[in-house]
Amino acid sequence: MSETQSMQEALVHALLSDDSNRDVCFDQKGLEAYRRGLFANARRALEVTFPTILQLIGFSRFEACTTSYLQASPPTISDWGLWGNNFPEHLAQQPALAELPYLTDCAKLDWYCHLAERCADQTLDPNSLTLLEEDPYSLTLVPGVGFTTLESDYPIVEIYRAHHEREDLRERQLAIAKDKLTRKVGETALIWRREWKAQVIALSPAEQYWMTLIVRQASLGNALDTIQASGYDFSFVDWLPKAIEHKWIMGIVQNTPKP
Amino acid sequence: MADPAQPFTGAIPKIGVGLRHSHYADALNSVADIDFLEVHAENFFAEGGAALAVLDEISQHYAISIHGTALSLGSYTGLCSQHLHKLQKLVQRFSPLLISDHACFARTLLNNQPVHVGDLLPIEFNERSLACLVRNIQQVQEILGRPMLIENLSAYIQLPGATLTETEFLVNACQQTDCQLLLDLNNLVVNAHNANIKNIVPYVIDWIEQIPSSIVGEFHLAGCTPVPAGEIMVDDHSQPVPDEVWQVYEHALRRFGPVPTLIEWDTHLPTWNSLLKEAHKARDRAKATLTVESSGTAETTI
Numbered sequence: 001m002s003e004t005q006s007m008q009e010a011l012v013h014a015l016l017s018d019d020s021n022r023d024v025c026f027d028q029k030g031l032e033a034y035r036r037g038l039f040a041n042a043r044r045a046l047e048v049t050f051p052t053i054l055q056l057i058g059f060s061r062f063e064a065c066t067t068s069y070l071q072a073s074p075p076t077i078s079d080w081g082l083w084g085n086n087f088p089e090h091l092a093q094q095p096a097l098a099e100l101p102y103l104t105d106c107a108k109l110d111w112y113c114h115l116a117e118r119c120a121d122q123t124l125d126p127n128s129l130t131l132l133e134e135d136p137y138s139l140t141l142v143p144g145v146g147f148t149t150l151e152s153d154y155p156i157v158e159i160y161r162a163h164h165e166r167e168d169l170r171e172r173q174l175a176i177a178k179d180k181l182t183r184k185v186g187e188t189a190l191i192w193r194r195e196w197k198a199q200v201i202a203l204s205p206a207e208q209y210w211m212t213l214i215v216r217q218a219s220l221g222n223a224l225d226t227i228q229a230s231g232y233d234f235s236f237v238d239w240l241p242k243a244i245e246h247k248w249i250m251g252i253v254q255n256t257p258k259p
Numbered sequence: 260m261a262d263p264a265q266p267f268t269g270a271i272p273k274i275g276v277g278l279r280h281s282h283y284a285d286a287l288n289s290v291a292d293i294d295f296l297e298v299h300a301e302n303f304f305a306e307g308g309a310a311l312a313v314l315d316e317i318s319q320h321y322a323i324s325i326h327g328t329a330l331s332l333g334s335y336t337g338l339c340s341q342h343l344h345k346l347q348k349l350v351q352r353f354s355p356l357l358i359s360d361h362a363c364f365a366r367t368l369l370n371n372q373p374v375h376v377g378d379l380l381p382i383e384f385n386e387r388s389l390a391c392l393v394r395n396i397q398q399v400q401e402i403l404g405r406p407m408l409i410e411n412l413s414a415y416i417q418l419p420g421a422t423l424t425e426t427e428f429l430v431n432a433c434q435q436t437d438c439q440l441l442l443d444l445n446n447l448v449v450n451a452h453n454a455n456i457k458n459i460v461p462y463v464i465d466w467i468e469q470i471p472s473s474i475v476g477e478f479h480l481a482g483c484t485p486v487p488a489g490e491i492m493v494d495d496h497s498q499p500v501p502d503e504v505w506q507v508y509e510h511a512l513r514r515f516g517p518v519p520t521l522i523e524w525d526t527h528l529p530t531w532n533s534l535l536k537e538a539h540k541a542r543d544r545a546k547a548t549l550t551v552e553s554s555g556t557a558e559t560t561i
Contacts, residue, residue, distance in 0.1 A: 007420070013369060031415075038377070078341075081301075118305035193308075
């Protein structure tokens with residue numbers, strides 16, 4: 001290994017290590033200046049990505065979690081905005097947070113919302129709706145921007161709303177979330193982006209079943225067969241206008257038959 | 260770029276400001292009297308979303324300069340292909356006036372895994388490190404199809420193993436790659452403070468004098484939180500440009516000519532109007548300095 005590489009590895013190692021393991025070959029005051037900057041950058045990045053978690057656990061516990069997460073899973077790429085994919089699992093491993101078992105799922109929801117806001121832009125293709133006259137087994141619905149679902153044993157949508165609603169609505173929303181937590185009500189969240197902002201709603205079991213088929217990109221014919229066989233009361237005709245209005249789907253594509 | 264054989268003609272440099280999130284609306288509400296806006300590349304690396312849409316709109320009204328903070332040009336392990344690809348897409352989309360990043364490293368291997376700490380860490384000033392910086396700059400310029408600028412750092416530790424001075428190192432890097440130097444004057448002042456230099460302005464001017472006039476393509480001006488002597492000053496871009504930096508700016512203008520100049524302000528952000536006032540101050544200083552220079556009456560040494 002070249003001396004330059006060794007020096008660079010040693011410096012990064014020194015920045016990420018605990019005090020007792022710190023390399024003594026670097027000036028400690030200077031190292032501390034870099035270290036403060038690095039840990040502050042990491043915390044700020046995760047504050048942007050996990051705003052619900054910051055509110056749920058408060059600044060000092062959040063800061064401690066970001067410090068331990070940076071040491072355990074430092075970024076591998078340059079974009080702080082893409083760092084944090086396993087932060088939810090890191091939270092689950094923190095004994096101090098064990099009394100908040102819903103935290104991991106709330107963090108996953110924050111992560112999906114964050115990703116939805118970074119997804120490539122797409123515009124609705126209204127003309128593609130004329131394809132509905134074609135063979136449904138050759139058609140696939142194009143999911144909206146950042147469209148995904150997240151199933152949880154906890155009322156993650158209500159908890160999310162309690163921390164993102166307008167200030168005057170939060171108390172009421174928090175009461176709903178607490179009530180559902182007490183009654184052990186789980187929720188499945190639908191996440192997508194509309195007007196640049198991530199949107200979150202809770203899905204009924206029938207909607208969850210159907211939306212999951214869309215996420216998996218089943219053909220429209222197969223998806224309709226599957227949901228009919230499931231016994232859920234679901235009407236595609238009623239759902240479609242809502243899906244277009246809310247931008248859950250951006251159009252329809254016809255799959256070319258494989259030769 | 261200045262031709263040392265010719266006197267300056269009194270041309271005024273392009274003056275820009277760093278654009279940060281909280282000023283997006285102000286910048287769009289009415290088009291400011293400013294020559295360019297500098298954005299941080301990594302803030303626009305998403306595939307889509309609001310930030311890119313805003314920058315699309317901004318670029319309809321202002322020239323854009325793309326300034327990177329995480330290319331890790333001095334990294335011995337090489338550049339991140341994902342980062343390069345994103346930068347290339349951004350450059351193709353916005354055709355920036357200038358593209359720059361720092362002569363530093365942030366990316367290395369730990370236990371054979373890549374780690375990117377997203378900071379501006381110093382590199383050794385020696386031939387090995389220079390070869391690595393040159394290789395990486397050449398790769399970036401090849402991919403972007405145009406020259407870039409590299410910025411001198413404010414460094415809080417000195418790495419052992421230096422065989423070149425900082426100016427020799429930077430000049431060599433620019434000359435071997437045909438890139439230009441983004442001369443951050445505040446970084447020089449910060450380094451002088453941290454080296455416990457008593458007379459900072461003459462010290463920085465001496466540093467500047469070692470740079471050939473042909474390689475400087477941009478100036479950065481900023482101010483940072485003052486600290487007592489003996490404490491490390493961190494280049495936090497939190498204050499107006501201090502008098503020391505204005506003094507060395509005037510000298511730099513006389514030496515390098517009407518080089519594009521940027522006011523950087525990243526923390527404790529002022530109002531948009533205050534930021535613009537700081538930029539207008541830079542324009543007035545440049546005008547006064549270069550007009551006097553062109554009339555041939557300027558003192559060129561301090």
